[in-house]
Structures are given as C-alpha cells and as structure tokens.
Amino acid sequence: xxxxxxxxxxxxxxxxxxxxxxxxxxxxxxxxxxxxxxxxxxxxxxxxxxxxxxxxxxxxxxxxxxxxxxxxxxxxxxxxxxxxxxxxxxxxxxxxxxxxxxxxxxxxxxxxxxxxxxxxxxxxxxxxxxxxxxxxxxxxxxxxxxxxxxxxxxxxxxxxxxxxxxxxxxxxxxxxxxxxxxxxxxxxxxxxxxxxxxxxxxxxxxxxxxxxxxxxxxxxxxxxxxxxxxxxxxxxxxxxxxxxxxxxxxxxxxxxxxxxxxxxxxxxxxxxxxxxxxxxxxxxxxxxxxxxxxxxxxxxxxxxxxxxxxxxxxxxxxxxxxxxxxxxxxxxxxxxxxxxxxxxxxxxxxxxxxxxxxxxxxxxxxxxxxxxxxxxxxxxxxxxxxxxxxxxxxxxxxxxxxxxxxxxxxxxxxxxxxxxxxxxxxxxxxxxxxxxxxxxxx
Numbered sequence: 001x002x003x004x005x006x007x008x009x010x011x012x013x014x015x016x017x018x019x020x021x022x023x024x025x026x027x028x029x030x031x032x033x034x035x036x037x038x039x040x041x042x043x044x045x046x047x048x049x050x051x052x053x054x055x056x057x058x059x060x061x062x063x064x065x066x067x068x069x070x071x072x073x074x075x076x077x078x079x080x081x082x083x084x085x086x087x088x089x090x091x092x093x094x095x096x097x098x099x100x101x102x103x104x105x106x107x108x109x110x111x112x113x114x115x116x117x118x119x120x121x122x123x124x125x126x127x128x129x130x131x132x133x134x135x136x137x138x139x140x141x142x143x144x145x146x147x148x149x150x151x152x153x154x155x156x157x158x159x160x161x162x163x164x165x166x167x168x169x170x171x172x173x174x175x176x177x178x179x180x181x182x183x184x185x186x187x188x189x190x191x192x193x194x195x196x197x198x199x200x201x202x203x204x205x206x207x208x209x210x211x212x213x214x215x216x217x218x219x220x221x222x223x224x225x226x227x228x229x230x231x232x233x234x235x236x237x238x239x240x241x242x243x244x245x246x247x248x249x250x251x252x253x254x255x256x257x258x259x260x261x262x263x264x265x266x267x268x269x270x271x272x273x274x275x276x277x278x279x280x281x282x283x284x285x286x287x288x289x290x291x292x293x294x295x296x297x298x299x300x301x302x303x304x305x306x307x308x309x310x311x312x313x314x315x316x317x318x319x320x321x322x323x324x325x326x327x328x329x330x331x332x333x334x335x336x337x338x339x340x341x342x343x344x345x346x347x348x349x350x351x352x353x354x355x356x357x358x359x360x361x362x363x364x365x366x367x368x369x370x371x372x373x374x375x376x377x378x379x380x381x382x383x384x385x386x387x388x389x390x391x392x393x394x395x396x397x398x399x400x401x402x403x404x405x406x407x408x409x410x411x412x413x414x415x416x417x418x419x420x421x422x423x424x425x426x427x428x429x430x431x432x433x434x435x436x437x438x439x440x441x442x
Contacts, residue, residue, distance in 0.1 A: 019390045023224045030231065034206040041203055043189040058099065058125040059145060062117050064091035067108060086110055090117055090141060092125055106139045117141050122148070168216065175212035182208050183280075191276070194267035198238070201276030205234060205283045213287060221390055222294045229290035229383025234279060237286075237375030241278040244367045250274060254360035274364060282372045285327060289376055290383040293320050297387035312388040320380035331372050335365050 070087040088108040094100055106125065109115050117123055122145035130136040161169040187204040191197050209230050217223045252270030253259050262270055296316045301307060307315070336343065339361075356362055 019221060023221055023228075023390065027224050027227065030206070031210055034203060034210060037199075037203045038186065038207055041190050041195055041200060042186060043193045043195075045193065047189045047192050056127050056129075057142075058094050058127055058139070059096040060092040060094040060104075060123055060125050062090055062119050062121045062123060063093050063103070065108070065117065065119050066090075086116075092123060092139070092141070094125070095122075104139045106141050109141050115141055115144050117144075171216045175216045178211045178215070179208050182211075187276075187280070191268060191273065192265055197269055197272035197276035198279075201279045202234070202238065205280055206231065209234075209283065209287060213291065217291060222298050222387070223291075225383060225387045225390060226287065226290040226294040228386055229293065229379055230283070230286050232382050233286050233290070233375050233379035234283060236378050237282045237371060238275070238279050240374050241275050241367070241371045244371055245271070245275060248363055248367060250360060250364050250367065252364075254364045278368050278371055281368065282375050285331065285372065285376060286379050289320070289323060289327065289379045292323060293380060293383040294387045296320075297384060297391050301391045309388045312391060313384055316384045316388065317380060320384060324376055324380060327376055328373050331376075332369050335369050339365055 065088070067086055067088040086108045087110065090106045090108055092104050092106055094102045094104065104125070109117060115123065123141050124143040124145060126140050126142045128138045128140060130138070158173055161173055163169070165172060182204050186207070187200055190200045190204075209227060213223055213227055213230070217226070250271070252272075252274040253262065254274075258270050258273075261268060261273075293316055296319050297312050300312055300315050343362075357366070
C-alpha cells in the first residue's frame with residue numbers, strides 16, 4: 001500500500017557522483033571549445049551595408065483616400081487575365097524625420113502585390129527624386145508599418161507561454177531571445193565577414209544548444225545527455241548533408257535571393273551557406289527529440305526502478321518511433337510551406353515532374369528534408385542509449401526509500417520463492433494414529 005501511494009510522487013533520482021563526473025568530463029571540454037571558437041570567430045568589423053535608398057523612406061499615416069474608376073489606359077494586364085487596379089489619390093501625413101508633420105499626396109497603390117491602404121493605416125512612403133530635376137519629388141506608398149501588430153502578437157504569445165509553462169515557459173522565451181541574439185549578432189555578421197559558413201553554423205548551433213537547453217531544462221545529467229545527443233546528431237547531419245550536396249552537385253545558387261547575395265557579398269561561400277542552413281534548421285527539431293528521449297528514460301526509470309538498461313532503451317525507443325513518425329511529416333510540410341510560391345510557379349511552367357525535381361531549388365529543399373530526417377532518426381537511438389546508460393540502476397534505492405520500504409535486493413525472475421519451514425513433532429514419527437498435542441507443530 002505504501003509503495004502504491006509513494007509512486008505517484010516519485011521524481012527521477014539524482015545521478016551518482018561518478019556519473020556526474022564522467023558527464024562533466026565530456027561536456028566541459030566541449031563547452032570550453034565552443035566559447036573559444038565563438039570568441040575567435042566573432043566579427044571585429046561592422047557589418048558592411050548598402051545605405052543607398054535608406055534616405056528615401058518615410059513613415060506616415062493615411063489621413064484621406066479618394067478612389068475613382070480607372071481609365072482604360074490604367075488597366076493592368078497580367079498573364080492570367082485582366083486586372084483592374086484601384087485608381088485615385090491617398091493623403092499621407094509624414095510622422096518621422098525632417099518632414100514630420102508634412103502632408104503629401106500619393107497615388108493609390110496598384111498592381112499585384114501592392115499594399116492596400118485605408119484611412120488610419122500606418123504606411124511606409126518612398127520619396128522618389130526625378131534625376132532630370134532633383135528639386136522635383138514624387139511620393140509612393142511601398143509598404144505597411146507592422147511593428148505594432150507584431151509587438152502585440154509577441155505579447156500574446158509570451159502571455160500564453162508563461163501562463164501555461166510558468167517558470168519553464170519564461171525560460172523558454174529567454175532561450176528564444178538568446179537564439180535570435182546569436183543569429184543576428186554572430187552567425188549572420190560572421191558569414192558576411194567572409195568566415196566559413198559551415199564553421200560559423202556549427203559554433204553558433206553549439207552556442208544556442210548549450211545556452212537554451214541548460215537555461216530551459218536546468219543543469220542536470222538529463223540535460224547533459226540531451227546536449228550530447230544533439231551534438232552527435234548535428235555532426236552526423238552535417239556529414240550527411242555535405243555528402244548529399246556533393247552527390248547532387250548543389251551549388252547554393254538555387255534561388256534568386258542566393259544569386260543576389262552572391263552579387264552583393266562576393267566573399268560569402270553560398271555552397272557553405274546552404275550547408276550551414278541545413279545544420280541550423282535541423283537544430284530546432286533535434287533538441288526537441290533529444291530532450292524528449294532523455295526525459296522519457298528518466299521517467300520510466302523512476303516509475304519502474306527495476307528496469308534494466310536494455311528494457312529502458314527498448315521502452316523509450318518505442319516512444320521515439322512514434323515521435324519520429326510525426327516529426328518527419330512536420331519537416332516536409334515546413335519546407336513545402338516555405339517554398340509554396342515557387343512550387344506553384346514551377347507547376348504553372350508546364351515542366352514535367354522529373355524536370356521540376358531536377359531543378360536546383362527543388363533539389364536543395366529535398367536534400368534539406370531528407371538529411372534532416374536522417375538526423376532525427378539517428379538522434380533517437382543515440383540519445384536513448386546515453387540516457388539509459390546513465391539512468392538505469394540508480395533509481396531503485398531512492399524509489400524504495402521514498403515509499404518507506406527497505407531497499408529491495410535484485411532476484412532473478414525465474415527463482416522460486418523459498419519453501420516454508422515446517423517443524424514436525426517427533427511423536428508423529430512413532431505413532432501416527434495418536435492424536436498430536438496442540439503445541440508441537442507450527
């Protein structure tokens with residue numbers, strides 16, 4: 001009865017001192033190497049930027065809108081048919097810079113993809129100067145200001161995460177901030193500065209992994225197991241990605257954005273940049289898998305302290321298989337969703353399936369999905385084996401003590417219980433027909 005009551009409140013027992021020392025002996029050198037490489041690769045010079053056009057942007061608010069019927073020569077023809085644009089004028093009050101407070105007139109944005117401005121909208125206005133007459137300036141609405149809606153959306157997400165996850169949710173948000181900081185302050189500037197994208201991606205991913213996992217899940221052996229499993233899986237993912245890119249002859253110039261990047265930043269290795277993107281993209285899913293497997297092994301060991309390493313590995317692997325089955329589909333859908341406009345464009349081009357799959361843009365997305373899947377599949381047995389190795393055999397004593405029972409000794413399952421000892425009255429051996437005395441047997 002006591003054991004049944006106690007098991008409901010069991011927690012995974014702490015690791016032994018020997019296990020903690022072994023794990024620390026592996027983790028600490030990796031952490032030190034990551035910090036050293038982070039300091040070494042940290043960009044010393046400011047990131048080169050293209051300031052052209054920065055002074056042409058204005059922020060403003062739409063104060064009036066006048067829409068009229070478009071004239072025949074104002075109708076925009078598209079490949080799919082005839083599209084009638086909105087025609088008229090928009091009054092915008094500028095709210096920033098030396099022209100703040102000034103009211104300007106612009107044409108109603110027209111054409112496919114143009115912003116649809118209404119009264120009260122905060123917009124971005126371009127000030128276009130006539131090259132023939134620098135004193136002549138024309139204004140055009142180019143985009144909406146999205147800062148306020150995005151801020152409110154971020155606040156809503158933060159409230160939801162902290163409300164449900166409490167301290168763990170707050171730690172997850174702090175980890176998300178660290179991820180953005182590492183990407184914006186280290187990874188991107190270092191790549192633009194001409195550093196190896198692959199090396200930068202590995203160091204940046206390791207930095208994110210150490211900070212986020214320990215910040216979110218605490219400093220423990222279980223978290224360290226997840227870190228080791230993630231790092232090992234990242235190494236395998238990088239090796240498989242490099243091999244796949246070599247076999248499929250990917251260059252990194254598969255998209256228009258990559259080609260433009262190659263023109264403006266000629267020191268950037270686009271082949272390495274593609275490989276770096278695969279590694280960083282895999283990290284977000286790998287840490288989910290590894291943390292789940294480490295936690296699963298710990299909970300199984302706490303629930304049943306008698307489980308051996310092999311039993312823990314098999315039970316947790318079954319959970320990992322179910323997780324992998326759902327995550328694989330998630331990876332493919334994530335890449336397909338991000339590339340949906342290009343997929344639609346390729347479908348409308350009239351190319352066959354074989355020719356479409358052979359294009360570099362589609363091929364590199366396929367490589368991302370397949371390599372990411374292989375990394376996830378490798379993460380489950382690696383992390384589960386490590387977790388079972390450091391967890392099994394140390395849960396029996398704390399579990400029994402928590403239930404108020406003596407520590408059980410292991411006994412083979414096929415051993416019969418000891419037979420009861422019977423003391424026989426010697427009188428029975430001499431006269432079996434005689435009634436035995438009331439005391440003499442037990």
